[in-house]
Amino acid sequence: MSNGDPARVGREEGPVISGPSRFAIATRFLRLLPSLVRSGPTGRFTAGDLLEQAVRRRGDAPFVRFEERVCTYRDINALANRVAHWAIGRGIGPGSVVGLLMENRPEYLAMWLGLAKVGGVTALLNTHLRGDALAHCVEAAGCDLLLLGEECSETWLSLGKEVPGITVMTVHDPRPAEHASVPGSGSLDAQLADNSTDNPPLQVRSALRGADPLFYIYTSGTTGLPKAARLSHARFMGGGIYATLAGMGKKDVMYCPLPLYHTSGGVMCVNAVLRKGATLALARQFSAHHFWEDVAHHGATAFQYIGELCRYLVNQPAGPLDKSHRLRLAIGNGLRPDVWKVFQQRFAVAHIVEFYGATESNVAMVNLAGREGSVGKPFPGLQTALVRFDTVCQDVVRGADGYCQACAPGESGELLGRISEGRSAAGRFEGYTSRAATEQKILRDVFASGDAWFRTGDLLFHDTDGFYYFVDRVGDTFRWKGENVSTQEVAEAVMAQHGVHLCAVYGVELPAAEGRAGMAAVVLEPGTSLDGEVLFKGLENALPAYARPAFVRIQQAAELTGTFKLRKVDLQKQGYETGASQDRILYRDDEGRTYRLLDPQSYSRIQNGELHF
Numbered sequence: 151m152s153n154g155d156p157a158r159v160g161r162e163e164g165p166v167i168s169g170p171s172r173f174a175i176a177t178r179f180l181r182l183l184p185s186l187v188r189s190g191p192t193g194r195f196t197a198g199d200l201l202e203q204a205v206r207r208r209g210d211a212p213f214v215r216f217e218e219r220v221c222t223y224r225d226i227n228a229l230a231n232r233v234a235h236w237a238i239g240r241g242i243g244p245g246s247v248v249g250l251l252m253e254n255r256p257e258y259l260a261m262w263l264g265l266a267k268v269g270g271v272t273a274l275l276n277t278h279l280r281g282d283a284l285a286h287c288v289e290a291a292g293c294d295l296l297l298l299g300e301e302c303s304e305t306w307l308s309l310g311k312e313v314p315g316i317t318v319m320t321v322h323d324p325r326p327a328e329h330a331s332v333p334g335s336g337s338l339d340a341q342l343a344d345n346s347t348d349n350p351p352l353q354v355r356s357a358l359r360g361a362d363p364l365f366y367i368y369t370s371g372t373t374g375l376p377k378a379a380r381l382s383h384a385r386f387m388g389g390g391i392y393a394t395l396a397g398m399g400k401k402d403v404m405y406c407p408l409p410l411y412h413t414s415g416g417v418m419c420v421n422a423v424l425r426k427g428a429t430l431a432l433a434r435q436f437s438a439h440h441f442w443e444d445v446a447h448h449g450a451t452a453f454q455y456i457g458e459l460c461r462y463l464v465n466q467p468a469g470p471l472d473k474s475h476r477l478r479l480a481i482g483n484g485l486r487p488d489v490w491k492v493f494q495q496r497f498a499v500a501h502i503v504e505f506y507g508a509t510e511s512n513v514a515m516v517n518l519a520g521r522e523g524s525v526g527k528p529f530p531g532l533q534t535a536l537v538r539f540d541t542v543c544q545d546v547v548r549g550a551d552g553y554c555q556a557c558a559p560g561e562s563g564e565l566l567g568r569i570s571e572g573r574s575a576a577g578r579f580e581g582y583t584s585r586a587a588t589e590q591k592i593l594r595d596v597f598a599s600g601d602a603w604f605r606t607g608d609l610l611f612h613d614t615d616g617f618y619y620f621v622d623r624v625g626d627t628f629r630w631k632g633e634n635v636s637t638q639e640v641a642e643a644v645m646a647q648h649g650v651h652l653c654a655v656y657g658v659e660l661p662a663a664e665g666r667a668g669m670a671a672v673v674l675e676p677g678t679s680l681d682g683e684v685l686f687k688g689l690e691n692a693l694p695a696y697a698r699p700a701f702v703r704i705q706q707a708a709e710l711t712g713t714f715k716l717r718k719v720d721l722q723k724q725g726y727e728t729g730a731s732q733d734r735i736l737y738r739d740d741e742g743r744t745y746r747l748l749d750p751q752s753y754s755r756i757q758n759g760e761l762h763f
Contacts, residue, residue, distance in 0.1 A: 234263025
């Protein structure tokens with residue numbers, strides 16, 4: 151069980167950097183309330199209505215800046231309308247599911263917005279998936295139609311065979327490039343050309359409500375196959391709240407280098423821009439090397455981040471554009487304390503808004519106060535609880551009365567969100583396409599008989615001021631030498647070592663040993679190598695003895711999720727088996743105070759219990 155550490159509470163709070171005043175935040179929230187009520191689960195105002203409203207207000211203003219293209223709200227709406235009329239002609243309506251596999255570009259938005267206007271549900275497929283994983287996502291969506299960006303043809307062909315019952319319609323990629331052809335596919339562009347650019351009649355979605363699904367968005371799949379989470383119109387309509395509360399307005403340009411198939415990019419960025427009539431500066435994909443060039447080129451004033459993105463930027467060499475930009479606001483999640491201050495000072499970003507949440511989660515927190523390292527406080531109207539969690543049994547701790555136990559300040563536990571079915575989107579858990587997966591995320595009889603709470607699967611702690619801090623994922627924290635080891639803490643220490651570009655940490659079982667020993671899989675910067683003695687000394691200075699990895703795997707090639715994280719599931723299965731791949735594996739030699747190459751002799755000594763950690 152995670153024990154409280156009062157010293158940690160004061161140590162990790164960090165300075166408070168001035169953000170919007172409480173009065174300003176409260177005023178903005180009150181202004182938001184009417185639109186949130188109108189677009190709630192029982193409301194009729196949905197994503198298609200939001201676009202049409204933006205066109206009436208800001209029709210000729212730039213909606214999307216992409217490379218050298220500028221698309222107005224009217225431009226995107228016209229293409230979305232062609233999609234809507236085409237969909238009506240094909241019998242696509244409320245509840246119909248259509249797959250979308252396309253890289254970031256303006257057409258992506260027009261595709262799903264057009265489907266949304268007729269009540270269609272878009273399954274946002276991860277462009278990084280291949281083969282069986284991609285086939286699983288298509289199957290989980292239950293769609294019989296796929297809109298395929300030309301640039302993703304080879305990704306689709308990785309299935310190796312035609313998917314039974316799936317009709318593929320290809321969308322042309324304006325970028326000059328050679329693309330593989332998909333046998334049997336049709337040209338969507340040719341079919342759209344004959345359709346009207348006028349808004350479709352409102353009666354085609356007259357039965358649509360905020361609670362109805364808009365997207366299927368897939369979990370990252372870092373520890374297994376992705377799950378398709380349902381995301382409703384009501385949830386989408388709340389996606390831009392944080393940016394609005396932070397002061398984003400119609401003159402802002404929001405830079406989005408994140409994939410549109412994920413919630414951060416495709417929901418939070420897009421909704422914030424639509425809600426205010428602002429501009430979305432869209433990158434086809436994230437590039438640490440070209441990031442600041444892009445920001446300057448588009449005149450971006452805000453951007454959406456995930457923590458790893460900021461780490462990549464900090465690790466880049468200093469450049470002339472580090473402070474020569476208009477960026478004043480960064481909104482995102484996963485910005486760890488070791489990067490936060492360095493990023494903010496080096497790039498002169500005035501205001502960082504860190505939030506906590508997940509696609510399927512009914513829990514949301516936001517840090518508008520600039521409290522360094524914190525994910526903020528629970529959003530108003532949500533019932534949350536932090537309960538004690540046993541990392542050995544991998545389950546919540548219940549008392550003699552059978553109910554869960556709340557954590558004290560400084561004590562880490564699993565974060566839960568009370569599930570509600572009210573008129574507000576707050577507290578709703580919309581689940582996955584799989585009933586079994588949905589039920590696994592619900593914890594019952596938490597504080598009273600019959601109550602139901604969403605399990606975030608995250609360990610957090612809160613300080614005496616009520617600010618929350620992320621610790622680790624449940625299952626990632628493992629027990630070794632009688633202590634709880636946070637994979638996040640170890641990964642940060644390993645990433646700080648010279649030459650390390652990416653890192654994933656997990657526990658592996660050793661013969662005749664209780665718990666799991668730490669193992670770090672790393673990808674190195676090009677042209678660099680790990681010095682065993684330097685690595686040992688660096689980790690010795692950064693981590694307590696029990697948390698220092700027993701093994702380090704140096705990967706030749708890395709399989710990443712769409713949020714730039716290493717997939718752990720296969721790595722954990724391989725453990726420290728030397729023949730499982732071509733990767734080099736190092737082990738920690740405490741006597742020699744170094745990390746050495748794991749050879750058959752040392753492997754045998756570990757298996758025989760002669761070599762201890």
